[in-house]
Amino acid sequence: MKDRTLVQVALYAAIFAVLGLLPRFDLPFAAGVPITAQSMGAMLAGVMLGAWRGALAMVLLLFVVALGAPLLAGGRGGLGVFFSPSVGFFFGWIAVAFVSGWIMQALRKAPVFPAALLAAVFGGVVVMYAFGIAGMALVGGLSVMDATKACLIFIPGDAIKAVLVALIAQTVARGMPEALLSRNA
Amino acid sequence: MISLYLAQRTWLHGVPAGWKLLALALVSLIAAPLDSLPLMAGLLVAVLALYVSLGRAAVAQIALLRPLWPLFLILLAFHWWNGDVTAGLVVLARILAMVLLANAVTMTTRMDAMMDAVEPLLAPLGWFGGSPRAVALAVALMIRLIPLLFALWEALNESWRARTGKRGGWRLLAPFCIQTLRLSHHTAEALAARGGAPRGTRR
Numbered sequence: 455m456k457d458r459t460l461v462q463v464a465l466y467a468a469i470f471a472v473l474g475l476l477p478r479f480d481l482p483f484a485a486g487v488p489i490t491a492q493s494m495g496a497m498l499a500g501v502m503l504g505a506w507r508g509a510l511a512m513v514l515l516l517f518v519v520a521l522g523a524p525l526l527a528g529g530r531g532g533l534g535v536f537f538s539p540s541v542g543f544f545f546g547w548i549a550v551a552f553v554s555g556w557i558m559q560a561l562r563k564a565p566v567f568p569a570a571l572l573a574a575v576f577g578g579v580v581v582m583y584a585f586g587i588a589g590m591a592l593v594g595g596l597s598v599m600d601a602t603k604a605c606l607i608f609i610p611g612d613a614i615k616a617v618l619v620a621l622i623a624q625t626v627a628r629g630m631p632e633a634l635l636s637r638n639a
Numbered sequence: 640m641i642s643l644y645l646a647q648r649t650w651l652h653g654v655p656a657g658w659k660l661l662a663l664a665l666v667s668l669i670a671a672p673l674d675s676l677p678l679m680a681g682l683l684v685a686v687l688a689l690y691v692s693l694g695r696a697a698v699a700q701i702a703l704l705r706p707l708w709p710l711f712l713i714l715l716a717f718h719w720w721n722g723d724v725t726a727g728l729v730v731l732a733r734i735l736a737m738v739l740l741a742n743a744v745t746m747t748t749r750m751d752a753m754m755d756a757v758e759p760l761l762a763p764l765g766w767f768g769g770s771p772r773a774v775a776l777a778v779a780l781m782i783r784l785i786p787l788l789f790a791l792w793e794a795l796n797e798s799w800r801a802r803t804g805k806r807g808g809w810r811l812l813a814p815f816c817i818q819t820l821r822l823s824h825h826t827a828e829a830l831a832a833r834g835g836a837p838r839g840t841r842r
Binding site for chain 1: 746822
């Protein structure tokens with residue numbers, strides 16, 4: 455692993471943590487529904503770093519959380535979070551980063567905004583909820599149908615976050631093209 | 640270091656981290672398939688008794704569960720809707736007991752002790768040319784980056800406020816990403832100048 459890769463992985467894990475610790479944004483279009491920015495971090499890591507580095511960043515984040523750092527939204531952390539019904543989402547972040555990064559790399563030739571939007575929506579909504587719902591069903595003892603219903607209200611928020619991630623990727627591509635590592639790896 | 644760690648020493652602080660992790664893994668494996676309400680309630684009571692034995696500061700930490708309550712209510716509501724409140728209570732008792740038990744391990748184990756306890760598990764990384772010491776470096780780098788990134792965000796927010804009089808919010812994310820990447824380039828260069836990250840072959 456190159457030094458630069460190591461630092462980038464640590465950087466995106468840290469960005470993820472900072473997104474959870476920042477005061478909540480009032481997102482536009484969300485009609486005042488408070489949304490933590492944290493799950494954006496997983497999509498961002500994938501879209502910016504590409505599949506493997508993005509997934510590694512999420513592994514590092516979960517590792518540090520398990521070591522005892524309160525880095526998840528609302529100051530949660532430690533080993534306890536891995537026994538809560540949201541555990542599917544936490545492990546899902548690894549897959550989210552990997553899938554969004556993989557799509558981003560596959561669409562290297564496409565314009566940034568649509569590629570990043572597809573990557574973020576597929577990774578951050580489809581993949582994340584597949585994991586999240588499975589975790590909810592297993593830990594919460596619910597049927598998959600019920601677990602899906604319990605998660606449904608959060609999907610619009612994550613769809614908005616996916617759009618934001620695509621906008622950010624586009625802005626970054628304009629301001630500092632070499633920063634979009636998923637494109638020049 | 641930021642942590643959920645209890646500064647006040649308790650008897651559980653003296654137990655080696657590896658034993659605590661092993662005990663936690665065993666309890667979670669045993670509790671997962673059990674579906675009896677008295678057993679799960681018993682487990683919960685036992686965990687609560689553990690908290691009481693750790694002192695008042697530990698009991699106060701139970702408040703960490705607060706963000707989970709809405710989720711618990713939703714879970715219970717679904718089980719009630721399906722006509723099996725008992726199953727809901729079993730699930731709830733199991734989740735509460737396991738979350739509290741895992742938090743008790745976190746509360747009484749320093750992060751470096753935890754890192755030392757899991758380092759043997761990272762040894763297989765060596766087979767793929769990785770290094771457990773590179774993992775330790777990544778962990779330290781990440782933790783050190785968090786306050787730096789906060790300061791960076793605050794600086795961006797302040798200049799946005801100076802220009803518009805409003806909070807920047809999500810609009811700061813793109814410049815934030817660009818600036819943090821610049822920061823990471825400098826960090827990588829500084830790391831290379833000091834001999835680079837540990838590699839598997841160079842242990």
